[in-house]
Amino acid sequence: MSTYGADDFGWFGGVGAFGGRFMPEALIAALDELDIAWQKAMVDPAFVAEFEGLLQNYAGVPSMLYDAHRLSEHAGARILLKREDLNHTGAHKIRNVLGQALLTKRMGKTRVIAETGAGQHGVASATAAAYLGLDCTVYMGEVDTERQALNVARMQLLGAEVIPVKSGSRTLKDAINEALRDWVASVDHTAYLFGTAAGPHPFPSLVLSFVRGIGDEARQQCLDLTGRLPDAITACVGGGSNAIGLFAGFLDDADVDIYGFEAGGDGVETGRHAATIFAGSIGVLHGARTFVLQDEDGQTIESHSISAGLDYPGVGPQHAALAQARRATYLPVTDAEAMDAMALLARTEGIIPAIESAHAVAGTLKVAKERQGETLLINLSGRGDKDMGTALEYFHLGTAGAAK
Amino acid sequence: MTSSSAAFAKARAENRAALVGYLPAGFPDVDGSIAALRAMVDAGCDVIEIGLPYSDPVMDGPTIQAAAQQALEGGVRTADVLRTVEAVAATGTPTLVMTYWNPVERYGVERFAADLASAGGAGLITPDLTPDFAPEWIAAADQHDLDKVFLVAPSSTDERIAMTTAACRGFVYATAVMGVTGARTSTSDLAGPLVSRTKATTTLPVGVGLGVSNGAQAAEVASYADGVIVGSAFVRALLDNAGDRAAGLAALTALTEDLAAGVAGGVRA
Structure with missing residues (x-):
């Protein structure tokens, strides 16, 4: 990792600068569990080989x-x-979801949730879930489901449930809010496939490692x-x-x-x-x-x-x-x-x-x-x-x- | 200002649990929320939590989301929240603000603490800020003798519960379920064990929130907790009487009396 990476608490650019983890306590144990599982996976040659194999033979x-x-x-x-x-x-999104979905399997969880804006991350998540046999629920702002109806259909064809989010501005940020609300209630068996290199630690670093x-x-x-x-x-x-x-x-x-x-x-x-x-x-x-x-x-x-x-x-x-x-x-x-x-x-x-x-x-x-x-x-x-x-x-x- | 711990101590002396009531500021409008919160105080709330409406409330279910959105659409500002605190704290009832973190950071952490203290506020409940990421808030709260109420959850490890209660002042907020705010038909079987694990680490009172909506549920929670925290049910009482202020206040008063009877009827351990 370069000198521009995060410290152990997820801070980029020095303690307190950018990143960190501003999250409800209910999700901290899950984020810690994810952090540990991810770090172990990334130094496990079997995991790395499986991920790279999927990227080459499945994702192109x-x-x-x-x-x-x-x-x-x-x-x-x-x-x-x-x-x-x-x-x-x-899109590049397939790299991230294959990594996160493999990690989900490794952690023994059976369901994934994801937020999506354009629908690319949702489609990628639904694809990885279909391929790896995981249940998949995608949250998508109602406004986005209208302007990206084709991607809604793709996710549904892949077997995912697409939930239109009607709160707030009904776009990506509200889809993230709704996915987090789902996760608080389902965290024992569900992994949140975060769609971008943002969110609480370890997501920014974890997503980066896969893309x-x-x-x-x-x-x-x-x-x-x-x-x-x-x-x-x-x-x-x-x-x-x-x-x-x-x-x-x-x-x-x-x-x-x-x-x-x-x-x-x-x-x-x-x-x-x-x-x-x-x-x-x-x-x-x-x-x-x-x-x-x-x-x-x-x-x-x-x-x-x-x-x-x-x-x-x-x-x-x-x-x-x-x-x-x-x-x-x-x-x-x-x-x-x-x-x-x-x-x-x-x-x-x-x-x-x-x-x-x-x-x-x-x-x-x-x-x-x-x-x-x-x-x-x-x-x-x-x-x-x-x-x-x-x-x-x-x-x-x-x-x-x-x-x- | 009065620390919320005084209200918990008073309730304990009366051999009952404390009743903690929540409403967002600015709902249905600023003066309406002040009238509603005062009605809750008059009818028996021991501690008041005033919600600071925020655009992205990830811990809230549909009921509180709807109220917060209505408040924001009505133009409520952070300064209005502080004005609401001042009006409610003037009753002598400990009054805390429950807020997501970004509005405090934007206002300025030290400035927020100073203005909250001068409004007579007792402190903050911070649903998306844990002590390990709260050095600025902890310093400002200590400077102004404000309560720091952090949350513990059924998923918290014993180590994190100990770390959290060590940073709390006033009381500890135990979330009864793994989920967001909202009334539920049955009480949680996760709350009791969480309260026990929490009490093993601290002498602070422990309040239980999420899902309680009536006196019978309050009595059940009061049998093992020092406080019963109710939010969505109060919001629901106002939402169900939208457009009729008098009916809304009457519904709030009736609900508060039911809950107050519940916390008093709880069998104290």
């Missing part, structure tokens, strides 16, 4: 590193895409392909699991610049955004001290993004610490910039990215203007199939014969 990992020539011409910089969109279930293959693979693939490390690496940041998975492979490479792109929604100046680090303030949300969108009284402010997967008013605590330490730079990308990048990638490379990942492409294109001729490595965290409803509406698509 390692994903390729693709030299995006046509996008590079457009950008004036060499763009490399880490193709996590090609993984089974269509860090993204960065470790990309680092070696880049060396193999170009003979050197990239000049900069980039990813979109909602909760931040795809980003931290990529960043972890490069944190100790001081010459590699790191960019995280947050959802700027309608524009940070409008107040309708999800740019937590760029425009939020330090607070405690969902068990960790981190950057939060909050009002003067510490009430969480609803986030806004065209991308359900980035529509979250908090962020993983390690990102908060990396921002504070100036090891990584976090910048906003608006809905419009992301949708333009989605179309551009589709038409230059024949790759339709998830709208989340399109934020990373858009942000990288902006950064490339100042970094002409350099090598920029983007984590293309997911594919866009789930977003066709949004694209159809946004670009007025779907009528054959209409002008393109």
